[in-house]
Amino acid sequence: MPMIRTHYSTQITPDMNGHSVTICGWAHEIRDLGGITFLVVRDREGLVQVTLFKKTIDKNVLETVRNLSRESVVAVTGNVKKEAKAPNGYELVPTAVTVLGKADSPLPMDTTGKVDADLDTRLDVRFMDLRRPYTQSIFRIRHLILKSIRRFLDREGFVEITTPKVVATATEGGTALFPITYFEREAFLNQSPQLFKQLMMSGGLDRVFEIGPIFRAEEHDTRKHLNEATSIDIEASFLDNEDVMVILENLVSHVYQSVADEGANNLKSLGVELNIPKTPFKRITYDEAIGIARENGEQIEWGDDLTTESEHSIGKTIGEHYFITDWPTKIKPFYAMPYENKPELCRAFDMMHPRMELSSGAQRVHSYELLRSRITEQGLNADGFEFYLKAFRYGMPPHAGWGLGAERLLMTMLGIENIREVVLFPRDRKRLSP
Ligand code: ATP
Numbered sequence: 001m002p003m004i005r006t007h008y009s010t011q012i013t014p015d016m017n018g019h020s021v022t023i024c025g026w027a028h029e030i031r032d033l034g035g036i037t038f039l040v041v042r043d044r045e046g047l048v049q050v051t052l053f054k055k056t057i058d059k060n061v062l063e064t065v066r067n068l069s070r071e072s073v074v075a076v077t078g079n080v081k082k083e084a085k086a087p088n089g090y091e092l093v094p095t096a097v098t099v100l101g102k103a104d105s106p107l108p109m110d111t112t113g114k115v116d117a118d119l120d121t122r123l124d125v126r127f128m129d130l131r132r133p134y135t136q137s138i139f140r141i142r143h144l145i146l147k148s149i150r151r152f153l154d155r156e157g158f159v160e161i162t163t164p165k166v167v168a169t170a171t172e173g174g175t176a177l178f179p180i181t182y183f184e185r186e187a188f189l190n191q192s193p194q195l196f197k198q199l200m201m202s203g204g205l206d207r208v209f210e211i212g213p214i215f216r217a218e219e220h221d222t223r224k225h226l227n228e229a230t231s232i233d234i235e236a237s238f239l240d241n242e243d244v245m246v247i248l249e250n251l252v253s254h255v256y257q258s259v260a261d262e263g264a265n266n267l268k269s270l271g272v273e274l275n276i277p278k279t280p281f282k283r284i285t286y287d288e289a290i291g292i293a294r295e296n297g298e299q300i301e302w303g304d305d306l307t308t309e310s311e312h313s314i315g316k317t318i319g320e321h322y323f324i325t326d327w328p329t330k331i332k333p334f335y336a337m338p339y340e341n342k343p344e345l346c347r348a349f350d351m352m353h354p355r356m357e358l359s360s361g362a363q364r365v366h367s368y369e370l371l372r373s374r375i376t377e378q379g380l381n382a383d384g385f386e387f388y389l390k391a392f393r394y395g396m397p398p399h400a401g402w403g404l405g406a407e408r409l410l411m412t413m414l415g416i417e418n419i420r421e422v423v424l425f426p427r428d429r430k431r432l433s434p
Pocket residue numbers: 216224225226227228229230231357358359360403404405406407408
């Protein structure tokens with residue numbers, strides 16, 4: 001079929017009065033008032049009112065529209081007519097209406113926003129849910145986020161890489177893995193690109209990033225965990241923890257600014273007004289974080305990982321994006337660099353939104369001997385890491401990096417409660433289809 005659309009709804013303006021155009025979209029609403037029939041067509045950008053005057057309209061065109069089922073896909077060719085009362089200030093008087101894809105009724109879900117559907121129903125018929133401007137706006141903002149991240153990191157000299165998701169060994173232990181059958185062997189879905197991006201430092205790529213899936217087999221049932229998530233990862237040579245924190249805060253601020261600049265319409269349909277986070281972000285140490293949580297009445301011991309409740313309570317006190325630095329070495333992965341003069345603490349950080357953790361990062365251990373002993377100290381078998389450890393024996397520069405959860409960045413930016421809302425087809429304990 002040739003390309004028949006000449007315009008999206010928003011590309012037509014009242015001053016095109018008298019021009020013939022062709023739009024393509026879904027039959028959003030059909031109202032037959034006898035002498036006049038309205039067909040509202042919805043395309044990706046908005047709504048178009050198509051007006052059929054019984055007296056003057058071609059009989060076949062009227063018949064087609066009167067028999068149209070809601071949500072069928074149509075192409076409408078018609079003349080633009082300035083009309084102040086119509087959406088965008090114009091209507092179309094059709095000369096031809098073609099049905100390109102008929103919709104059955106009843107519909108599995110309402111798309112007009114008049115009837116609320118619960119999240120499970122919406123996810124079961126995600127194709128239909130996406131027709132709502134609300135849902136579509138979430139994914140168009142996700143696109144803007146990823147686009148601005150690529151632009152920012154490209155300008156900072158980062159090279160985009162793609163690393164394997166089917167792997168032979170665990171990245172860091174602790175996190176549960178999904179085992180899969182790989183020919184006659186057992187393999188796993190990768191929980192993080194960590195080890196591979198570090199190999200790139202020995203390989204001399206200097207600054208790399210990856211935007212890709214990570215798999216976590218934890219049986220979470222929370223509103224901020226998925227079993228398949230998208231991680232934005234960087235790794236950079238000759239930089240330390242503080243250097244990559246600066247890159248991270250500047251990136252977050254750049255992303256917010258880009259979405260505010262380019263996503264105004266989508267933000268409006270979500271009812272969101274963005275506050276651009278100010279840099280530099282506040283930095284508190286792990287010790288200070290524990291102190292704040294305790295002052296707020298949380299029961300937490302030095303050496304514990306932060307509970308969701310502590311995260312909330314510290315976030316409330318700080319009230320904006322912030323970093324927690326100087327973590328106990330024993331609760332961070334083996335590749336986080338311990339302080340030389342105080343090895344019980346390490347050069348790791350978390351970047352937090354007041355509601356939750358968005359990112360974890362660190363300066364990495366780059367000495368072969370230290371790394372090998374750190375792996376063993378964490379109760380892991382160093383033999384399984386041979387492919388990784390080898391890279392540290394033949395010239396590994398000092399390096400640092402972080403991983404930032406794309407879904408958490410998106411949900412906190414938009415003030416969305418449940419992470420499943422911001423994933424097209426979320427994977428959790430119960431959901432594997434669609
Ligand atoms: P949390 O403690 O909140 O479960 P984590 O410390 O286990 O997260 P990391 O391994 O540090 O997560 O991963 C880096 C980032 O990737 C996290 O800060 C988060 O933004 C994102 N992320 C990790 N696991 C998940 C998940 N299961 N679902 C969604 N995002 C995740």
